[in-house]
Amino acid sequence: MxxxxxxxxxxxxxxxxxxxxxxxxxxxxxxxxxxxxxxxxxxxxxxxxxxxxxxxxxxxxxxxxxxxxxxxxxxxxxxxxxxxxxxxxxxxxxxxxxxxxxxxxxxxxxxxxxxxxxxxxxxxxxxxxxxxxxxxxxxxxxxxxxxxxxxxxxxxxxxxxxxxxxxxxxxxxxxxxxxxxxxxxxxxxxxxxxxxxxxxxxxxxxxxxxxxxxxxxxxxxxxxxxxxxxxxxxxxxxxxAGALTRTDAVPVAPRDGLRTLRAAGRVELLNRKTEQAHVVLGMPGLARTDERRWALGVLNTALGGGMSSRLFQEVREKRGLAYSVYSYTSGFADCGLFGVYAGCRPGQVHDVLKICRDELHKVASDGLTDDEIARAVGQLSGSTVLGLEDTGALMNRIGKSELCWGTQMSVDDMLDRIAAVTPDEVREVARDVLDQRPSLSVIGPLKDKQADRLHQAVS
Known part of the structure; x- marks a missing residue:
């Protein structure tokens, strides 16, 4: 920032x-x-x-x-x-x-x-x-x-x-x-x-x-x-409270992380007697200081950030396989996550997982359309402003910015940065992030044959 x-x-x-x-x-x-x-x-x-x-x-x-x-x-x-x-x-x-x-x-x-x-x-x-x-x-x-x-x-x-x-x-x-x-x-x-x-x-x-x-x-x-x-x-x-006695003290610098190792192709299954199976499919994302994070934000919005997103349309609207399906990003000091979540009936896990994997592959190889990107830019810009409409959100923004970046960015500058994202930048970050081998986590009442197939799904 x-x-x-x-x-x-x-x-x-x-x-x-x-x-x-x-x-x-x-x-x-x-x-x-x-x-x-x-x-x-x-x-x-x-x-x-x-x-x-x-x-x-x-x-x-x-x-x-x-x-x-x-x-x-x-x-x-x-x-x-x-x-x-x-x-x-x-x-x-x-x-x-x-x-x-x-x-x-x-x-x-x-x-x-x-x-x-x-x-x-x-x-x-x-x-x-x-x-x-x-x-x-x-x-x-x-x-x-x-x-x-x-x-x-x-x-x-x-x-x-x-x-x-x-x-x-x-x-x-x-x-x-x-x-x-x-x-x-x-x-x-x-x-x-x-x-x-x-x-x-x-x-x-x-x-x-x-x-x-x-x-x-x-x-x-x-x-x-x-x-x-x-x-x-x-x-x-x-x-x-006697907490300011060190007059020569200087603030700690923003965290730079420890280059955490990230796994690829791992599967973790937790067998539980739940009504739904809960699925997260994902891969390494971007650190919060990576300049490509703006393009990744647009990609995330278009792929799974709203009712018009690819995943929502394919999984819920067209096929009715899940009530909740979305994608998300998490950025840390030195690394990040990109994930897709879906909750569905246990017998439909493999169908939902295949659709999600197919969509990730399509976007990684073919990119998003210009219309999808333009819609995502508008949606991300609007949600950014609407999310800062109360003093609590503003306090969070300036406090986290100071702690994590050491600088501040105005809302106008944020909107300018989002608007400046190009279709080529979105397609490039899609290739970089989505073309990686994914990992998978599932919670639900899984049978042995299902577990075997889920292990094979990310291979």
């Missing part, structure tokens, strides 16, 4: 404090949509996007840590820690944390991914100081008590059980394992029953201390916010 402009100013020190550095990354129009970044001397980055016309604000803190940073013995520690930060600090109990946001009609939550974690609160603009104080307190002052670790263990085991009850979710975890094997990217974000049961309070506390240093954090706020005010309030909260 590239930023359209960058103007830096040094903020004068206050009461002898070290100087912060502020930059205007995107100027916006008449002050609307302006994105600014301030880097505090302790290495903490604060980015904001200002929208004076709304009455809400979303405040979040992004941590440069995900399940990819776990050893096998620590699998699930990132997500476990996410739960524990809501359990209480020196200032607030778990009830105090939730009650503070509930009392102003706000919402607060968090999510853990393979390469980052995010904690956020969405409130009325007038209640933003409260949200800042509560979320900053959680991130800097968590107690991680033994009794909370023990109590939350049961909650996480229930969450794992709930996920296991949804084969549509499990099949995607199975596909990651199929592609990446026993590596951090291949292991489940939630961990397993065995790893969660084995995690100790000491292990989680050390993980917290290592990965929640201010240099590993990005603060993001979007909505009716004033950048200088947000910076002042965040700085006060972190200094109060």
């Amino acid at each position: 590239t930023s359209r402009s960058s103007r830096a100013t040094a903020r004068p020190s206050s009461e002898g404090r070290a100087v912060a550095r502020t930059q205007t990354l995107l100027p916006g129009k008449d002050g609307i949509g302006t994105v600014r970044r301030t880097t505090l001397p302790g290495g903490l980055r604060i980015v904001t996007e200002t929208l004076p016309s709304v009455r809400s604000a979303t405040f979040g803190i992004w941590a440069h840590v995900g399940s990819r940073d776990e050893t096998p013995a620590l699998n699930g520690a990132t997500h476990y820690l996410e739960h524990l930060l809501f359990k209480g600090t020196h200032q607030r109990s778990a009830l105090d944390i939730s009650a503070a946001i509930d009392a102003v009609g706000g919402e607060m939550n968090a999510f853990t991914a393979k390469e980052y974690t995010c904690y956020y609160a969405r409130v009325l603009d007038t209640d933003l100081p409260l949200a800042i104080d509560v979320v900053c307190d959680m991130l800097t002052g968590s107690l991680i008590l033994d009794e909370d670790v023990d109590a939350e263990r049961g909650v996480i085991l229930e969450e794992i059980a709930m996920t296991e009850d949804d084969p549509g979710d499990v099949v995607h975890e199975l596909f990651a394992q199929t592609m990446f094997g026993d590596t951090p990217l291949g292991r489940p974000v939630l961990g397993t029953v065995d790893t969660v049961n084995a995690l100790s309070r000491g292990q989680i506390a050390r993980f917290y201390k290592k990965h929640y240093d201010p240099t590993h954090l990005v603060v993001a706020a979007a909505g009716n916010v004033d950048h200088a005010t947000v910076v002042r309030q965040v700085r006060r909260a972190f200094e109060k």
Whole structure:
């Protein structure tokens, strides 16, 4: 990603404090949509996007840590820690944390991914100081008590059980394992029953201390916010917790990955008594920094991104073989996935799989038509804008961009980049990605003969 402009100013020190550095990354129009970044001397980055016309604000803190940073013995520690930060600090109990946001009609939550974690609160603009104080307190002052670790263990085991009850979710975890094997990217974000049961309070506390240093954090706020005010309030909260003592600290660079090995032609089957068989067929995709990702996004939209897409038309509309069928992409720091999902009756798995494989082969060899590409460009452009219509989505965009790319791209620049994708670029990326030997993951009530045929299907 590239930023359209960058103007830096040094903020004068206050009461002898070290100087912060502020930059205007995107100027916006008449002050609307302006994105600014301030880097505090302790290495903490604060980015904001200002929208004076709304009455809400979303405040979040992004941590440069995900399940990819776990050893096998620590699998699930990132997500476990996410739960524990809501359990209480020196200032607030778990009830105090939730009650503070509930009392102003706000919402607060968090999510853990393979390469980052995010904690956020969405409130009325007038209640933003409260949200800042509560979320900053959680991130800097968590107690991680033994009794909370023990109590939350049961909650996480229930969450794992709930996920296991949804084969549509499990099949995607199975596909990651199929592609990446026993590596951090291949292991489940939630961990397993065995790893969660084995995690100790000491292990989680050390993980917290290592990965929640201010240099590993990005603060993001979007909505009716004033950048200088947000910076002042965040700085006060972190200094109060003693978290900005290293005045020479610098932020960690965006993750560059470890060149994870990816498998081809692997098949993983999970036999379960489900009403549907759940299928993911896919292959290596592109890293999130690959410039071809824009063309891949157009390809993905045309192939399986909507009701007019190839896969939807062929599998559902023409043949009625599935209710849900789509394609998707996942980009990581150094690699990616391209996958096709379908849920169908167990006896129709082979028909659905053949159609999907045939369509992937056709697009890889013959490409998409100009009309399909033009329609996909329009659909991707529209969904990009519509997906940024609330302050939560805007906070996610600027926070993730700062953490993963270190730069910001305006919505107009994104739309220009999508519009600039040519049919030749789409056809080239289709050959590069879709012409690879696929891997396959299936969950369902599979008979022995079916299993043998599925193994042969990707050979």
